[in-house]
Each structure stands twice: as C-alpha cells, then as structure tokens.
Amino acid sequence: ETGVTQTPRHLVMGMTNKKSLKCEQHLGHNAMYWYKQSAKKPLELMFVYNFKEQTENNSVPSRFSPECPNSSHLFLHLHTLQPEDSALYLCASSQATGGWYEQYFGPGTRLTVT
Amino acid sequence: AQSVTQLGSHVSVSEGALVLLRCNYSSSVPPYLFWYVQYPNQGLQLLLKYTTGATLVKGINGFEAEFKKSETSFHLTKPSAHMSDAAEYFCAVSEPGNNDMRFGAGTRLTVKP
Numbered sequence: 001e002t003g004v005t006q007t008p009r010h011l012v013m014g015m016t017n018k019k020s021l022k023c024e025q026h027l028g029h030n031a032m033y034w035y036k037q038s039a040k041k042p043l044e045l046m047f048v049y050n051f052k053e054q055t056e057n058n059s060v061p062s063r064f065s066p067e068c069p070n071s072s073h074l075f076l077h078l079h080t081l082q083p084e085d086s087a088l089y090l091c092a093s094s095q096a097t098g099g100w101y102e103q104y105f106g107p108g109t110r111l112t113v114t
Numbered sequence: 115a116q117s118v119t120q121l122g123s124h125v126s127v128s129e130g131a132l133v134l135l136r137c138n139y140s141s142s143v144p145p146y147l148f149w150y151v152q153y154p155n156q157g158l159q160l161l162l163k164y165t166t167g168a169t170l171v172k173g174i175n176g177f178e179a180e181f182k183k184s185e186t187s188f189h190l191t192k193p194s195a196h197m198s199d200a201a202e203y204f205c206a207v208s209e210p211g212n213n214d215m216r217f218g219a220g221t222r223l224t225v226k227p
Contacts, residue, residue, distance in 0.1 A: 040123075041219065042216070042217045042218055042219045042220070043158075043204070043217040045215065045216075048213045050213070055213055056213050056214065058214075090157055097213040098211055098213070099146050099208035099211060099212045099215070100146060100165055100210070102160045102163055103158075103160075106157050107156050108157055
C-alpha cells in the first residue's frame with residue numbers, strides 16, 4: 001500500500017449504531033487530520049494529531065471520537081450519529097504541522113446515516 | 115483567522131481553451147497558499163503550493179498560479195484545457211505556526227469537447 005488509505009470506502013449506519021473509520025498513512029508522516037466534506041460546503045477540519053497527540057478539536061460534537069495509537073494510524077469512532085452527519089470523511093497526513101507542509105489525502109469514507 | 119473565497123462554483127471551458135480559476139484569500143500574516151484537485155471518488159491531490167520566494171508557481175499537469183499580495187489573490191491557470199482536467203479544484207490557505215488549513219468551497223471545472 002502507498003499513500004493514505006481509508007477503510008471502509010462506504011458505510012451506511014443507523015442512528016443508534018457504533019462504527020469506526022480507519023485511516024493509515026504509509027508516508028512516514030508525523031501529523032494526521034480528519035476532515036468532513038459536505039456537498040456545497042468547504043472542507044471542515046475536525047481533528048489534528050501531531051506525534052500522536054491531539055492538537056486541534058474544532059468544536060466537533062462528542063458523538064465523533066478520534067483515536068491515534070501511533071503516527072501511522074488514525075481512527076474516527078462514531079456513535080449515535082444524526083442524518084446531518086452524512087458526508088465524505090477524509091483523512092490526511094503531512095510531514096509535520098505548522099502550515100508549511102502540504103497534506104496528502106486518502107480517498108475518503110462515504111458515510112450515510114439513516 | 116485566515117479564509118479563502120473561490121469565485122465561481124462552476125467553470126466551463128472548451129478543450130484547448132484557457133483555464134482560469136479564481137481564488138482570493140484573507141490572512142493577517144504572509145500566507146501559505148495551495149491548490150488541490152479532486153477527481154470523482156478520490157481524495158484531494160496537491161497541484162501546487164506557494165510558501166515563499168518566486169510568486170509564479172508551477173505545478174503538475176501544466177497548471178500554474180501567481181501569488182499577488184496587492185490583490186490578495188492566487189488564481190490558477192492552464193493555457194490549454196484537456197478533457198482530463200475536468201474535476202473539482204480547491205484553493206487553501208494556512209499561516210505559519212497554524213495547524214488549521216482553510217479550504218475554499220471549490221470550483222467544478224467542466225471541459226467541453
């Protein structure tokens with residue numbers, strides 16, 4: 001595997017379910033990000049991890065819970081979601097944080113909440 | 115906080131014509147600027163970036179962008195559009211020491227044969 005991979009690519013879940021999204025980067029980067037992409041809206045940064053430590057949480061509801069066990073893996077745990085949470089969830093990584101470094105994106109997980 | 119405005123949510127050009135996608139930014143400090151492209155069912159891919167130095171930046175697939183501080187702009191151009199350029203394009207801005215890269219709403223480029 002190369003670059004940034006995400007699984008699953010598609011997920012349909014009910015409002016009472018619990019599921020997790022997985023992201024893995026094979027680039028040797030130290031920073032990882034979760035973004036939400038909704039139709040006709042700019043990408044929304046959700047969380048930032050740098051060297052496994054969470055450095056940003058952009059007022060994300062607690063029904064989204066991130067986990068970063070090491071610099072290569074990032075999870076997004078989902079529970080009791082709402083229909084408005086349906087979106088494309090993108091994971092990205094960069095060599096480091098601080099604005100200078102470009103981010104490398106995975107293909108995303110298309111989430112539908114029913 | 116920094117922000118980006120992309121003028122035109124949808125741009126349509128003929129194959130072989132000039133591509134011009136507009137991006138204006140707002141930042142309290144000298145910004146870092148990026149253009150990304152997203153093809154259907156894929157993540158974002160970096161086209162080019164400006165950090166410091168030369169204001170005309172060349173990227174992949176024949177695209178280039180010019181940083182104009184006086185106009186707070188970073189427009190993306192390509193002299194001759196190809197069918198394979200059809201995609202969504204995102205302008206983004208970040209600031210030194212800031213983890214928060216802000217993206218524009220995107221511009222969908224359609225290329226007509």
